[in-house]
Amino acid sequence: MALSVLIIGHGAIAGWVAGQLKDDPDIGVDHVLCRPGREAAAVAVIPGARAIVDVTQLDGSVDFALECAGHVGLASHGPGLLTRGIDLGVVSVGAFSDPEIAAALEAAARKGGAQIELLSGAVGAIDALASARHGGLDTVSYIGRKPPLGWKGSAAEDVLDLDALTSAEVHFSGTARDAASRYPKNANVAATVALAGLGLDQTQVTLIADPAMSGNRHEVEASGNFGRFSFTIDGKALADNPKSSALTAMSALRALRNRASAIRI
Numbered sequence: 634m635a636l637s638v639l640i641i642g643h644g645a646i647a648g649w650v651a652g653q654l655k656d657d658p659d660i661g662v663d664h665v666l667c668r669p670g671r672e673a674a675a676v677a678v679i680p681g682a683r684a685i686v687d688v689t690q691l692d693g694s695v696d697f698a699l700e701c702a703g704h705v706g707l708a709s710h711g712p713g714l715l716t717r718g719i720d721l722g723v724v725s726v727g728a729f730s731d732p733e734i735a736a737a738l739e740a741a742a743r744k745g746g747a748q749i750e751l752l753s754g755a756v757g758a759i760d761a762l763a764s765a766r767h768g769g770l771d772t773v774s775y776i777g778r779k780p781p782l783g784w785k786g787s788a789a790e791d792v793l794d795l796d797a798l799t800s801a802e803v804h805f806s807g808t809a810r811d812a813a814s815r816y817p818k819n820a821n822v823a824a825t826v827a828l829a830g831l832g833l834d835q836t837q838v839t840l841i842a843d844p845a846m847s848g849n850r851h852e853v854e855a856s857g858n859f860g861r862f863s864f865t866i867d868g869k870a871l872a873d874n875p876k877s878s879a880l881t882a883m884s885a886l887r888a889l890r891n892r893a894s895a896i897r898i
């Protein structure tokens with residue numbers, strides 16, 4: 634029997650994932666959760682899915698839910714799905730910087746006997762970092778570097794004149810918790826790195842606007858009893874949306890295919 638999937642949201646990432654699965658015999662995207670009045674738009678992006686606006690409208694069984702809707706969508710619908718025993722894959726990991734959201738999601742998962750899977754998203758080496766945590770980590774740092782345009786509409790505009798930059802400038806330096814809360818659409822990677830390693834309050838984050846960059850660069854460094862590693866990735870965006878990471882969408886697809894596979898890696 635095919636894995637029955639519900640997707641929260643119908644943006645670029647959700648649409649890309651659904652498109653990759655349209656001919657997959659092992660996975661079916663049967664439901665899409667959207668805002669009231671957006672049902673037709675949601676079905677246009679994810680054909681064949683039933684559009685609903687609340688988890689109480691679910692009919693039939695759902696094996697796995699995938700969040701692709703941002704912090705608000707996760708906070709609104711995540712607890713209801715988890716309470717019903719539906720495992721949930723999360724793209725908007727930065728939402729866990731809010732203690733109330735994190736507590737509500739964990740409580741709902743425990744109540745429903747479900748699990749929350751934090752997806753690796755736009756960065757790599759999360760498996761190594763999460764493994765190293767169990768042996769003892771000393772330091773973890775993350776540097777996010779984007780072109781000025783990539784920081785438009787964020788708190789970076791309160792610090793820098795993004796249109797006038799001629800060289801790389803730091804606009805945030807602090808903890809992962811502060812980064813994720815101040816940059817809810819830009820710092821999911823910082824939160825993912827933190828939750829895999831030393832935690833939101835012990836992971837140091839630097840965010841940079843760099844006019845020399847044409848894409849987004851993520852750099853992670855860690856040291857501990859395992860040794861030391863550094864990881865850098867220059868990520869590309871989805872073709873349909875320059876603000877959405879292609880690797881984030883791919884990590885969501887991987888999570889679904891792992892669920893449906895007899896062998897996971």
